Amino acid sequence: ETGVTQSPTHLIKxxxxxxxxxxxxxxxxxxxxxxxxxxxxxxxFIFQYYREEENGRGNFPPRFSGLQFPNYSSELNxxxxxxxxxALYLCASSAKGLSSYEQYFGPGTRLTVT
Amino acid sequence: xxxxxxxxxxxxxxEGEFITINCSYSVGISALHWLQQHPGGGIVSxxxxxxxxxxxGRLIATxxxxxxxxxxxxxxxxPRDSAVYIxxxxxxxxxxxxxxxxxxxxKS
Numbered sequence: 714e715t716g717v718t719q720s721p722t723h724l725i726k727x728x729x730x731x732x733x734x735x736x737x738x739x740x741x742x743x744x745x746x747x748x749x750x751x752x753x754x755x756x757x758f759i760f761q762y763y764r765e766e767e768n769g770r771g772n773f774p775p776r777f778s779g780l781q782f783p784n785y786s787s788e789l790n791x792x793x794x795x796x797x798x799x800a801l802y803l804c805a806s807s808a809k810g811l812s813s814y815e816q817y818f819g820p821g822t823r824l825t826v827t
Numbered sequence: 828x829x830x831x832x833x834x835x836x837x838x839x840x841x842e843g844e845f846i847t848i849n850c851s852y853s854v855g856i857s858a859l860h861w862l863q864q865h866p867g868g869g870i871v872s873x874x875x876x877x878x879x880x881x882x883x884g885r886l887i888a889t890x891x892x893x894x895x896x897x898x899x900x901x902x903x904x905x906p907r908d909s910a911v912y913i914x915x916x917x918x919x920x921x922x923x924x925x926x927x928x929x930x931x932x933x934k935s
Contacts, residue, residue, distance in 0.1 A: 746923065750868070755831075755913055755925035769922050801868045805923075816860070816923060818870040 717806050717819035725825045726794050734789045734822045738806030744768070745787040746816065747779060750801040762787055763809050791824075799826045830854045831916050833926035840933050846901040848929045850914035853895065860915040860923065861888050861899045873899070875917070904933045 718737045726732050738745050744763045748756035758771035762781035776792040785806070791798055801823050805816040831852045840846050852859070858877040864870045874881050874888040876897070881888050885904075890897040901908055911928040918924060 748923070748925075755915075755927045756870075756923075758922050758924065761922065771922075803868070803870060805870075815872060815875045816917075817872065818862075821868040821870075823868065 717804060717817050719802075719804055719819035719822050721822060722820070723823045723825075725827065728794055728796060728826055730794050731790065731792045732794060732824060734791075734802050734804075734824070735786065736789070736804035736806075736819055737786045738804075739817050742806035742808045742817070743785050744807045744809040745781055745785065746805045746807070747787070747789045748803040748805070749773070749798075750803060750821075751797075752800070756803055759789065768809075794826045796826050799824060829927070830924050831914060831926040833914055833929050835929060836927065837930045838932070840904050840931070842905055842933055842935045844904050844933075846904050846908075846931065846933075848899045848912050848914075848931070850897045850899070850926055851895060852897075852914075852916040852924075854916055854918055854924060856916040857919050858917040859890055859897050860917060861897070862913040862915060864911040864913060864928070870913070873912075901931075906933045906935050909933050 720735045746761040747759040750756040760770040761768045765781045778790045781787045801821045803821045805818045807816045834849050860875050861873045885902045887900040909932050913928045915923040915925045
C-alpha cells in the first residue's frame with residue numbers, strides 16, 4: 714500500500730505566473746483535500762474532491778482551481794500567483810463512505826513566489 | 828475567534844515531563860484529529876477520535892464532546908517528541924478545520 718505523495722517538493726515561481734501541484738492519493742482512497750499552510754500558521758482548507766467532483770471549498774479565490782482524475786490523483790492549479798501564495802501546500806486523501814474518514818497527509822509542496 | 832483554539836502556543840519541557848496540550852472547538856464535528864508536524868512540513872496523523880480516550884505508546888488523547896474540548900498528553904517526554912502538534916476538527920462533510928498548532932520543545 715503506497716502512501717500519499719506530492720510533487721514537486723519545492724517550487725519557486727514569479728508573481729503573475731501559474732503553477733500546478735500534484736497529489737497521488739493513498740490506495741483505496743477516493744477523496745482528496747487540499748490545504749494551504751502559511752509560515753507559522755495552521756493549514757487552511759482550500760477544497761476537496763470526491764469522485765472527480767469538487768465537494769466543498771474554503772475561502773479561496775477562483776484562481777485556485779483543481780482537478781481529480783479517474784485514478785483519484787489530483788491537481789491544484791493556481792493562476793496569477795501573488796506573493797501571499799507562498800506557503801506549504803498539503804494534500805490529504807481519505808476514503809469517504811467509510812466510517813473512519815481519517816485523512817492521510819502527503820509531505821507537502823513548498824511554493825515560493827518572488 | 829477561531830473555530831479551533833489550541834493552548835499553549837509554545838511549550839518547553841524537560842525530558843521526562845508529562846505534557847498536556849489542549850484544544851477547544853466551536854463547530855459541530857464528527858471527529859477530531861491530533862496531528863504532528865516536524866520541521867520540513869510533513870504531517871502525521873496521531874489520533875482520530877470521536878469519543879472517550881485513545882492511547883498509543885506514550886501518547887494519550889481524550890475528547891469531551893459535550894464540552895467541545897480535547898487534550899493530547901505525552902508521558903515521559905523525550906527530545907524526539909519536539910514538533911508542532913495540531914488539533915483539527917473534522918466537520919460534517921469531511922472538511923478539516925485546524926488549530927494554529929502548539930510548538931513543543933523537549934530539552935534533554
